Amino acid sequence: ETGVTQSPTHLIKTRGQQVTLRCSSQSGHNTVSWYQQALGQGPQFIFQYYREEENGRGNFPPRFSGLQFPNYSSELNVNALELDDSALYLCASSFWRAEQYFGPGTRLTVT
Amino acid sequence: AQTVTQSQPEMSVQEAETVTLSCTYDTSENNYYLFWYKQPPSRQMILVIRQEAYKQQNATENRFSVNFQKAAKSFSLKISDSQLGDTAMYFCAFMNFTGTASKLTFGTGTRLQVTL
Numbered sequence: 001e002t003g004v005t006q007s008p009t010h011l012i013k014t015r016g017q018q019v020t021l022r023c024s025s026q027s028g029h030n031t032v033s034w035y036q037q038a039l040g041q042g043p044q045f046i047f048q049y050y051r052e053e054e055n056g057r058g059n060f061p062p063r064f065s066g067l068q069f070p071n072y073s074s075e076l077n078v079n080a081l082e083l084d085d086s087a088l089y090l091c092a093s094s095f096w097r098a099e100q101y102f103g104p105g106t107r108l109t110v111t
Numbered sequence: 112a113q114t115v116t117q118s119q120p121e122m123s124v125q126e127a128e129t130v131t132l133s134c135t136y137d138t139s140e141n142n143y144y145l146f147w148y149k150q151p152p153s154r155q156m157i158l159v160i161r162q163e164a165y166k167q168q169n170a171t172e173n174r175f176s177v178n179f180q181k182a183a184k185s186f187s188l189k190i191s192d193s194q195l196g197d198t199a200m201y202f203c204a205f206m207n208f209t210g211t212a213s214k215l216t217f218g219t220g221t222r223l224q225v226t227l
Contacts, residue, residue: 033215042115042202042217043156056212090156097213099146100206102156 002027004093004103012109013081021076021106023091031096032074034066037088037105049074050096078108086110113138115205117218124193125226131178132188132221134203144206145179146215147188151199159201162186190223198225 005024013019025032031050035043045058049068063079072093078085086109092100114137124130136145147159162170162179170177174194178187190197203218 031213033213035215042204042219043215045214045216048212048214050211056209056214058214088154092156092215094213097206097208099144099158099161100213100215101158102148104153104155107154 004091004101006089006091006103006106008106009104010107010109012111015081015083015110017081018077018079019081019108021078021089021091021108023074023076023093023103025072025074025091025093026101029093029095029101030072031094032068032072033092033094033100034074034076035090035092036060037090039087043090046076081110083110113140113205113207113216115203115216115218117203117221119221120219121222121224123224123226124190126193126195128193129189129191130193130223132190132201132203132223134186134188134218136184136186136203136205138184138205138207140207142208145177145186146204146206147175147177148202148204148217149197149199150202150220156202160188193225195225195227197223199223 033048034046037043048056052068068074088105091103094100143164145162149157160172174191200220204215
Protein backbone atom coordinates (compact mmCIF):
# COMPACT_ATOMS: atom_id res chain seq x y z
CA GLU A 1 0.00 0.00 0.00
CA THR A 2 1.47 3.34 -1.08
CA GLY A 3 1.29 6.21 1.37
CA VAL A 4 0.69 9.88 0.66
CA THR A 5 3.32 11.43 -1.58
CA GLN A 6 4.03 15.06 -2.36
CA SER A 7 6.15 16.86 -4.93
CA PRO A 8 8.37 18.71 -5.06
CA THR A 9 10.22 18.36 -1.76
CA HIS A 10 11.58 21.88 -1.79
CA LEU A 11 10.78 24.93 -3.88
CA ILE A 12 12.14 28.46 -4.04
CA LYS A 13 10.02 31.16 -5.68
CA THR A 14 10.12 34.92 -6.02
CA ARG A 15 7.44 37.22 -4.64
CA GLY A 16 4.63 37.68 -7.16
CA GLN A 17 5.16 34.33 -8.88
CA GLN A 18 2.75 31.41 -8.98
CA VAL A 19 3.38 27.89 -7.65
CA THR A 20 1.74 24.47 -7.99
CA LEU A 21 2.21 21.75 -5.40
CA ARG A 22 1.13 18.16 -6.00
CA CYS A 23 -0.18 15.37 -3.81
CA SER A 24 -1.01 11.73 -4.45
CA SER A 25 -3.42 10.25 -1.96
CA GLN A 26 -3.09 6.93 -0.22
CA SER A 27 -4.68 3.93 -1.91
CA GLY A 28 -8.37 3.65 -0.98
CA HIS A 29 -8.70 7.28 0.09
CA ASN A 30 -11.06 9.72 -1.63
CA THR A 31 -10.52 12.95 0.32
CA VAL A 32 -7.55 15.30 0.29
CA SER A 33 -6.89 18.14 2.72
CA TRP A 34 -4.18 20.79 2.51
CA TYR A 35 -2.50 22.50 5.46
CA GLN A 36 0.06 25.29 5.81
CA GLN A 37 2.61 24.98 8.60
CA ALA A 38 4.65 28.08 9.36
CA LEU A 39 7.92 27.63 11.22
CA GLY A 40 7.34 26.77 14.86
CA GLN A 41 3.56 26.56 14.48
CA GLY A 42 0.93 23.89 14.13
CA PRO A 43 -0.57 23.27 10.69
CA GLN A 44 -3.43 25.51 9.53
CA PHE A 45 -6.27 24.13 7.40
CA ILE A 46 -6.38 25.57 3.89
CA PHE A 47 -9.11 23.51 2.20
CA GLN A 48 -10.42 20.03 1.57
CA TYR A 49 -11.45 18.23 -1.61
CA TYR A 50 -13.92 15.38 -1.86
CA ARG A 51 -15.07 13.86 -5.13
CA GLU A 52 -13.25 16.55 -7.09
CA GLU A 53 -15.04 19.43 -5.35
CA GLU A 54 -13.92 21.81 -2.60
CA ASN A 55 -16.08 20.96 0.42
CA GLY A 56 -14.49 23.12 3.09
CA ARG A 57 -12.09 26.05 3.34
CA GLY A 58 -10.07 27.71 6.08
CA ASN A 59 -9.19 31.37 6.46
CA PHE A 60 -7.08 31.68 3.32
CA PRO A 61 -7.51 34.18 0.45
CA PRO A 62 -8.79 33.17 -3.00
CA ARG A 63 -5.28 33.20 -4.44
CA PHE A 64 -4.99 29.80 -2.74
CA SER A 65 -6.85 27.38 -5.00
CA GLY A 66 -6.88 23.68 -5.66
CA LEU A 67 -7.98 20.78 -7.76
CA GLN A 68 -8.75 17.15 -7.21
CA PHE A 69 -8.51 14.68 -10.06
CA PRO A 70 -10.54 11.51 -10.77
CA ASN A 71 -7.74 9.39 -9.28
CA TYR A 72 -8.08 11.49 -6.07
CA SER A 73 -4.69 13.16 -6.45
CA SER A 74 -4.68 16.89 -5.86
CA GLU A 75 -2.95 20.16 -6.61
CA LEU A 76 -2.56 23.29 -4.52
CA ASN A 77 -2.02 26.49 -6.50
CA VAL A 78 -0.90 29.76 -4.98
CA ASN A 79 -0.93 32.93 -7.10
CA ALA A 80 0.83 36.23 -6.45
CA LEU A 81 3.18 34.75 -3.87
CA GLU A 82 3.95 36.79 -0.77
CA LEU A 83 6.86 36.45 1.64
CA ASP A 84 4.46 35.17 4.33
CA ASP A 85 3.55 32.22 2.11
CA SER A 86 6.93 30.68 3.00
CA ALA A 87 5.99 27.54 4.92
CA LEU A 88 5.75 23.77 4.88
CA TYR A 89 2.69 22.69 2.89
CA LEU A 90 1.20 19.41 4.02
CA CYS A 91 -1.25 17.25 2.15
CA ALA A 92 -3.36 14.69 4.00
CA SER A 93 -5.61 12.00 2.58
CA SER A 94 -8.46 10.12 4.17
CA PHE A 95 -11.50 8.04 3.41
CA TRP A 96 -14.10 10.80 3.72
CA ARG A 97 -14.29 11.83 7.41
CA ALA A 98 -11.93 9.22 8.82
CA GLU A 99 -8.48 9.95 10.23
CA GLN A 100 -6.11 11.85 7.97
CA TYR A 101 -2.71 10.57 6.91
CA PHE A 102 -0.08 13.08 5.93
CA GLY A 103 2.53 13.25 3.22
CA PRO A 104 6.11 14.41 3.81
CA GLY A 105 5.33 18.00 2.82
CA THR A 106 6.70 20.57 0.42
CA ARG A 107 8.93 23.30 1.82
CA LEU A 108 8.18 26.55 -0.04
CA THR A 109 10.51 29.51 0.30
CA VAL A 110 9.44 32.87 -1.15
CA THR A 111 12.20 35.45 -1.62
CA ALA B 112 -14.37 28.54 16.70
CA GLN B 113 -12.49 25.59 18.08
CA THR B 114 -9.15 26.11 19.81
CA VAL B 115 -6.52 23.63 20.96
CA THR B 116 -4.02 24.54 23.67
CA GLN B 117 -0.78 22.76 24.45
CA SER B 118 0.76 24.50 27.45
CA GLN B 119 4.09 22.65 27.46
CA PRO B 120 6.36 23.98 24.69
CA GLU B 121 9.16 21.55 25.58
CA MET B 122 9.56 18.43 27.66
CA SER B 123 12.37 16.02 28.36
CA VAL B 124 12.26 12.41 29.54
CA GLN B 125 14.84 9.73 30.08
CA GLU B 126 14.76 6.57 28.04
CA ALA B 127 12.44 3.89 29.50
CA GLU B 128 10.59 6.46 31.64
CA THR B 129 6.99 7.62 31.28
CA VAL B 130 5.94 11.10 30.16
CA THR B 131 2.57 12.80 29.84
CA LEU B 132 1.83 15.58 27.36
CA SER B 133 -1.10 17.88 28.05
CA CYS B 134 -3.78 19.21 25.73
CA THR B 135 -6.98 21.14 26.29
CA TYR B 136 -9.52 22.20 23.72
CA ASP B 137 -12.55 24.38 23.48
CA THR B 138 -15.66 23.52 21.49
CA SER B 139 -19.41 23.72 21.71
CA GLU B 140 -19.86 20.66 19.51
CA ASN B 141 -20.75 17.22 20.74
CA ASN B 142 -19.50 15.15 17.81
CA TYR B 143 -15.75 15.33 17.23
CA TYR B 144 -12.56 13.33 17.18
CA LEU B 145 -9.26 14.02 18.90
CA PHE B 146 -5.82 13.00 17.71
CA TRP B 147 -2.19 13.06 18.65
CA TYR B 148 0.27 13.42 15.79
CA LYS B 149 4.04 13.12 15.97
CA GLN B 150 6.34 15.16 13.72
CA PRO B 151 10.00 14.07 13.86
CA PRO B 152 12.80 16.16 12.32
CA SER B 153 12.04 14.45 9.01
CA ARG B 154 8.87 16.65 9.24
CA GLN B 155 6.34 14.00 8.18
CA MET B 156 3.28 14.14 10.41
CA ILE B 157 2.58 10.66 11.80
CA LEU B 158 -0.72 9.65 13.40
CA VAL B 159 -0.12 8.32 16.92
CA ILE B 160 -3.57 7.79 18.38
CA ARG B 161 -7.23 8.71 17.87
CA GLN B 162 -10.18 9.17 20.26
CA GLU B 163 -13.83 9.54 19.31
CA ALA B 164 -15.68 11.93 21.64
CA TYR B 165 -18.65 9.57 22.02
CA LYS B 166 -16.44 6.81 23.42
CA GLN B 167 -15.86 6.82 27.16
CA GLN B 168 -13.03 4.30 27.03
CA ASN B 169 -9.59 5.82 26.63
CA ALA B 170 -7.72 4.83 23.46
CA THR B 171 -4.50 2.82 23.65
CA GLU B 172 -1.92 2.01 20.99
CA ASN B 173 0.97 -0.06 22.31
CA ARG B 174 3.08 2.31 24.49
CA PHE B 175 0.79 5.27 23.81
CA SER B 176 -2.42 5.93 25.72
CA VAL B 177 -4.68 8.89 26.30
CA ASN B 178 -6.59 10.30 29.24
CA PHE B 179 -9.76 11.77 27.74
CA GLN B 180 -11.81 13.93 30.09
CA LYS B 181 -14.72 15.19 28.00
CA ALA B 182 -16.30 17.42 30.63
CA ALA B 183 -12.98 19.09 31.35
CA LYS B 184 -12.14 19.20 27.61
CA SER B 185 -8.80 17.62 28.32
CA PHE B 186 -6.92 15.10 26.19
CA SER B 187 -3.47 14.11 27.47
CA LEU B 188 -1.04 11.65 25.89
CA LYS B 189 0.98 9.22 28.00
CA ILE B 190 4.06 7.62 26.51
CA SER B 191 5.33 4.62 28.46
CA ASP B 192 8.81 3.10 28.19
CA SER B 193 10.05 6.11 26.20
CA GLN B 194 12.44 5.38 23.36
CA LEU B 195 14.97 7.59 21.58
CA GLY B 196 12.81 7.35 18.46
CA ASP B 197 10.00 9.11 20.30
CA THR B 198 11.96 12.36 20.08
CA ALA B 199 9.73 14.67 18.02
CA MET B 200 7.20 17.47 18.07
CA TYR B 201 3.84 16.22 19.28
CA PHE B 202 0.67 17.94 18.13
CA CYS B 203 -2.76 17.57 19.63
CA ALA B 204 -5.51 17.98 17.02
CA PHE B 205 -9.27 18.35 17.07
CA MET B 206 -11.43 17.24 14.16
CA ASN B 207 -14.88 18.69 13.67
CA PHE B 208 -17.27 18.30 10.83
CA THR B 209 -18.25 21.69 9.42
CA GLY B 210 -20.88 20.98 6.85
CA THR B 211 -19.38 18.15 4.84
CA ALA B 212 -15.70 18.89 5.56
CA SER B 213 -13.63 17.18 8.24
CA LYS B 214 -11.18 19.81 9.41
CA LEU B 215 -8.23 19.37 11.78
CA THR B 216 -7.37 22.16 14.21
CA PHE B 217 -3.91 21.79 15.72
CA GLY B 218 -2.27 23.04 18.88
CA THR B 219 1.13 24.72 18.83
CA GLY B 220 2.92 21.51 19.71
CA THR B 221 5.16 20.11 22.46
CA ARG B 222 8.76 19.34 21.64
CA LEU B 223 9.71 16.07 23.36
CA GLN B 224 13.34 15.11 23.84
CA VAL B 225 14.14 11.57 24.96
CA THR B 226 17.58 11.29 26.54
CA LEU B 227 19.84 8.40 27.53
